Amino acid sequence: MALYKHGQFLNQSQHEAFDALHSPGSIAPNAGIYRCAGCGDEIGIAKGHTLPPQNHHQHGYGQGAIRWQLLVFAVQRA
Numbered sequence: 585m586a587l588y589k590h591g592q593f594l595n596q597s598q599h600e601a602f603d604a605l606h607s608p609g610s611i612a613p614n615a616g617i618y619r620c621a622g623c624g625d626e627i628g629i630a631k632g633h634t635l636p637p638q639n640h641h642q643h644g645y646g647q648g649a650i651r652w653q654l655l656v657f658a659v660q661r662a
């Protein structure tokens with residue numbers, strides 16, 4: 585589970601971008617921290633980079649396939 589110390593620098597959001605599940609090897613539509621919905625593994629990635637592939641980490645029985653879900657959106661100045 586992701587950790588943080590200074591909560592004043594994070595805002596909660598209901599944006600739909602946090603609901604999408606992304607396949608391994610697909611393009612990250614936003615910069616930030618992504619969490620595997622199957623096992624909870626987390627990665628940081630830049631916008632437009634390729635999310636880790638199916639062999640990035642191993643799942644136990646019942647965890648299903650790797651599905652990357654946006655956990656923390658990194659807001660970059662235009």
Ligand SMILES: [Zn+2]
Binds near residue numbers: 641643650
């Ligand atoms: Zn996983």
